[in-house]
Amino acid sequence: MALPSLDRSAKNPATVAVPNFSLLPAFIQGTKLITTQLGFMSLGVLKDLDSSPLPMKTKSLSMYMVWHQRDHDDLAHK
Numbered sequence: 001m002a003l004p005s006l007d008r009s010a011k012n013p014a015t016v017a018v019p020n021f022s023l024l025p026a027f028i029q030g031t032k033l034i035t036t037q038l039g040f041m042s043l044g045v046l047k048d049l050d051s052s053p054l055p056m057k058t059k060s061l062s063m064y065m066v067w068h069q070r071d072h073d074d075l076a077h078k
């Protein structure tokens with residue numbers, strides 16, 4: 001499934017990329033930097049950051065979690 005395309009002509013390109021979501025708060029907290037993330041991220045790793053709705057309409061994006069039974073009882077996954 002492809003992500004919805006955006007008209008990038010009026011957008012500034014991303015200036016920083018991090019390898020995973022858990023690094024975002026430490027990287028941007030206390031700066032003027034912003035990030036655009038999925039809403040449910042504010043329930044976990046991004047809970048200490050302020051948030052606001054996007055100033056434009058966007059298409060819905062379906063997210064799926066792939067899980068294997070062998071990992072069900074792994075403490076790291078719980």
